[in-house]
Structure formats: C-alpha cells, structure tokens
Amino acid sequence: MKKESSQDKNQLLKNFNQELSVSSPGRINLIGEHTDYNEGFVLPTAIDKKIHFQFRKNSNSEKCRIYSKTYKTYAEFDPQNLSKSEDSWKNYISGVIHEIQKKGNKIEAFDCIINSELPVGAGISSSAALECGLATGLNELFDLGLSQLELVQLSQAAENNFVGSNCGIMDQYASVMSKKDHLILLDCRSLEAEFIPADFKNCKILLLNTNVNHNLAEGEYNTRRRECEEAVKIIQKGHPEVTSLRDVNYEILKASENELSESHYMRSLYVLKENERVLKATEAIKSGNLKEFGKLMYQSHEGLQHNYEVSCPELDFLVEHTRNKPFIFGARMMGGGFGGCTINLIEADAISEYTKEVSEAYKRKFNIDLDAITVSPSEGTTITK
Ligand code: GLA
Numbered sequence: 001m002k003k004e005s006s007q008d009k010n011q012l013l014k015n016f017n018q019e020l021s022v023s024s025p026g027r028i029n030l031i032g033e034h035t036d037y038n039e040g041f042v043l044p045t046a047i048d049k050k051i052h053f054q055f056r057k058n059s060n061s062e063k064c065r066i067y068s069k070t071y072k073t074y075a076e077f078d079p080q081n082l083s084k085s086e087d088s089w090k091n092y093i094s095g096v097i098h099e100i101q102k103k104g105n106k107i108e109a110f111d112c113i114i115n116s117e118l119p120v121g122a123g124i125s126s127s128a129a130l131e132c133g134l135a136t137g138l139n140e141l142f143d144l145g146l147s148q149l150e151l152v153q154l155s156q157a158a159e160n161n162f163v164g165s166n167c168g169i170m171d172q173y174a175s176v177m178s179k180k181d182h183l184i185l186l187d188c189r190s191l192e193a194e195f196i197p198a199d200f201k202n203c204k205i206l207l208l209n210t211n212v213n214h215n216l217a218e219g220e221y222n223t224r225r226r227e228c229e230e231a232v233k234i235i236q237k238g239h240p241e242v243t244s245l246r247d248v249n250y251e252i253l254k255a256s257e258n259e260l261s262e263s264h265y266m267r268s269l270y271v272l273k274e275n276e277r278v279l280k281a282t283e284a285i286k287s288g289n290l291k292e293f294g295k296l297m298y299q300s301h302e303g304l305q306h307n308y309e310v311s312c313p314e315l316d317f318l319v320e321h322t323r324n325k326p327f328i329f330g331a332r333m334m335g336g337g338f339g340g341c342t343i344n345l346i347e348a349d350a351i352s353e354y355t356k357e358v359s360e361a362y363k364r365k366f367n368i369d370l371d372a373i374t375v376s377p378s379e380g381t382t383i384t385k
Contacts (some may be wrong), residue, residue: 009074009360011112012065020141024381025050026124027174028205028206028343029334030173030285031300032278032292034308036168037225037248038271041278044170045198046178051116051129055137058109063107066093070116070119079107088163092127093163099154112137112378119371123333123340127163128171129381130179131155135177136381146208148241148351149191151184151237151381165220166335174289185282189246196282198377201290203329206344208315208358209371213339222334224310226272241320245271263309270307274300294330294345301332314366318342321358328354341373 025046032042058065064077068089075090079101082094097107112134135151136160138144146154157170159165169188178184182195227246235242235256239240242248246270253268258267264319277296292379301319305311315333319342322331327350334343346354355372 008065008076009067012067013113016054016056016113018113018385020055020137020225020381021385022055022133022137022381023050023055023142024053024129024136024377025175025178025365026118026126026129027171027172027178028124028207028375028377029174031281031296031332032170032274033304033332033334034185034224035271035274035278036131036170036188036308037166038228038275039244040275042170042188042269043196043203043278043281044174044184044186044187045183045377046174046380047124047301048378049117049124049373049375050344051114051118051126051133051146053115053133053137054113055141056111061109061257063109064107064112066112066114068114068116068230070114075140079109084162089130091132091163093160094261095136096138096155096199097130098162099158100135100138100144100146103146103150105142105146105155107138107142110138110141114285119209121340122207122209123337124207124372125171125175125335127159127165128155128175131373132172132175133160136383141384148176156267157243165226173235174379174380175304181377181380183282183285183377184240185278187375189244194282197283199285199288201288202347202349202350203290203345204269205375205377206346206355206363207334207373207375208318208344208355209341209370209373210312210318210339210362210369212312214312220310220338224267224308229266230267231260234259234264235268246275248272251297266307266309270303273303277339286292290329290345294328295332297332297343302338304333308337312338314339314362314368315342317365318358318370321361325350325354373378 029044068076139146152172185194281296318333322328327347329345331344359370
C-alpha cells in the first residue's frame with residue numbers, strides 16, 4: 001500500500017473509461033438491535049443514500065488503484081501482498097480483496113473511483129456499503145460467479161477479520177438484499193428472509209444524526225458480543241440445548257438468574273425481549289398499526305439504554321425530545337450505539353418544523369449541530385452498467 005501521490009491519482013482520473021458501475025446503499029434498522037450476532041431477528045432495509053463505484057480492469061499494472069472523490073484519498077493495493085493499514089477505510093478494501101481470494105479466486109489489477117453520499121460514523125453502515133459495493137463490482141468485473149449471499153458473507157468476514165469489528169450479518173445483508181419499499185424480517189440463524197411492504201402511511205423515516213461517535217464504540221461493541229457469549233456458556237450448564245441467546249426464554253433465564261452476573265443477566269434479558277419486539281413490530285406493520293410499532297421502538301430504546309447500555313446522552317436526549325408529540329409515532333437509537341443516529345417514525349408534513357425545533361434544542365444542550373436526513377426504503381446493491 002502506498003500513500004497518496006498526486007501523479008498516480010491524476011493518472012487514474014485521466015480518461016477513466018469505466019467498464020462497470022455499482023451503487024451500494026446504507027441501511028436503516030427499524031427494530032432488532034444487537035440481535036443479529038445472537039442469532040435473533042432484525043428488521044432492516046437499504047436506503048436511498050448510497051456509495052457509487054466505477055470500475056475498470058487495468059492490465060498494464062499489477063496494482064489495484066482506488067480513489068475516493070468524497071474524501072480525496074488515493075490508495076494502491078498489491079492484491080498478492082495485502083497488509084493492515086492505520087487508515088481504516090483501506091482495511092475494508094483489503095479485507096474484501098483478501099476474503100475473495102481466500103475463496104480461491106484471483107483478483108487482478110483494477111482501478112476504482114468511489115463517490116459517497118453516506119456520512120461516516122452515523123450508524124447507517126457506510127462500511128457495509130463500501131464492502132458490498134466493492135465485492136459486487138469485483139465479482140462482476142472478474143466474472144467470479146459468487147452468489148449474493150456469498151458476497152454478503154465475505155463482506156462481513158472482511159470486517160471481522162481485517163477491520164477487527166466483530167459485527168453480525170445485518171448490515172451487509174440489508175445493503176445487498178433489500179427490495180425497494182420493503183423491510184426485511186431476517187432470521188439471523190437460518191438466514192431466512194421475509195420481505196414486508198414498508199407501508200408507513202402518512203409517515204416517513206427521519207434520521208437525526210447526533211454527530212457524535214464516542215470512541216468507545218468499537219471496543220464496547222466487541223465487549224457486548226463477548227458478554228453475550230459468556231452468558232450463553234453459563235446458561236448452557238443447566239440448559240445444554242441453548243447455543244445462543246436466541247434460545248433463551250423467560251423460564252430458562254429465571255432458572256439461570258443466580259449463576260449470571262448482573263450485566264450478563266441484563267444483556268440476556270434485553271436480547272430475549274428485543275427478539276420478541278421484532279416479531280410484534282412485524283405484525284404491527286403488516287396490520288397497519290403504527291401506534292403499536294412506535295411503542296415497540298420506544299421500548300427498544302429503553303432496553304438499549306438501560307439493559308444493553310449502548311446509548312449515550314445525545315441519543316437519549318433526541319429520543320426524549322420526541323415524547324408526547326402526536327405527530328411522532330416512535331423513536332430510538334439505531335445501530336451499534338454510543339453515537340450515530342436516532343430513527344424516528346414521523347408524519348411527513350411535520351418533518352421540517354420538527355427538525356428546526358429539535359436542532360435548536362440539541363444545539364442549546366450540547367452545542368453540536370444536528371443533521372437531519374429523510375430516507376426511504378430502497379433496493380440493495382445494484383450494478384448500473
Ligand atoms: C452494527 C453491526 C451490526 C449490528 C448492529 C447492532 O451496525 O455492524 O451487525 O450488530 O451494530 O444491531
């Protein structure tokens with residue numbers, strides 16, 4: 001890997017005749033947080049904000065050259081000699097190339113230009129969009145014949161093995177598999193998916209970006225995952241049939257209560273209840289009951305705040321601010337936590353006035369500018385040429 005050289009970059013940009021272009025979306029998650037790596041249920045979908053990629057093969061070289069127009073960063077990779085970088089975005093790229101090659105495929109030199117509409121650190125999974133867009137592009141460019149599910153799984157593996165984040169499968173699955181105007185009810189154990197029409201009536205999805213990203217996030221995420229695995233091991237002593245928190249019901253949890261530490265108990269209780277909420281929320285949206293759906297969103301936030309302990313004052317403030325507003329049905333923190341966005345189900349014609357009001361209140365309280373993004377459920381990663 002090599003540092004930016006303006007000569008190399010200019011050469012790359014000059015006469016860039018693309019062979020292929022790909023768009024890969026960020027994702028929202030309506031409900032089902034931190035359940036994916038516990039083999040539970042999630043309800044995500046892709047959004048209409050994306051990362052765009054242009055690709056071409058480069059038979060004159062042995063290097064892969066990548067330029068991000070958004071961040072004005074350039075990098076070169078030798079696919080036969082990949083190493084970890086201090087720059088995390090490069091690790092997503094090396095990770096994907098590495099995982100594709102691990103499956104017995106050869107990646108030859110290519111050029112790629114990236115343009116992103118996704119804010120980084122907002123909890124809308126710009127990382128999954130980057131991995132999945134690159135994986136999809138390379139699969140097509142080099143005719144590798146990998147299935148969509150293989151692209152999802154190798155993108156997740158890239159993040160686990162090369163970036164060092166022990167993430168579950170939700171983000172990559174949503175980024176690749178989503179269908180326009182639908183939510184995905186995904187069973188993260190069997191990977192069975194049901195596509196649910198995203199009928200929000202007169203409401204829209206509003207994301208409020210705290211613009212904070214407390215740097216504990218990555219470490220705490222891996223810690224939560226470890227705590228869940230520890231809880232499973234303890235519960236297994238009395239209930240060997242339990243292989244993940246997905247299998248734990250109230251009876252089993254009660255029977256194991258004395259063996260579990262307080263935090264192991266709280267994490268387990270949260271996962272149990274959040275899985276129940278995802279299934280109830282799916283029924284609510286199917287029957288058009290937005291009130292019930294919103295109630296479950298608030299309960300999810302409370303669980304994440306008090307039992308799973310992955311929220312932060314900025315997220316809690318934004319959720320509290322929506323309470324008792326008749327035009328807002330539900331709100332909660334979204335994604336890994338410790339910053340990023342809240343997701344709000346709000347009547348479309350109230351969005352602009354509410355955004356103004358909450359932005360002022362947020363600025364007064366934290367002296368930070370809030371960003372508001374209205375998003376709609378969209379199709380997954382698409383090859384556009
Ligand atoms: C991050 C991870 C996902 C998931 C969420 C929490 O976005 O990448 O796998 O665990 O956090 O629901």
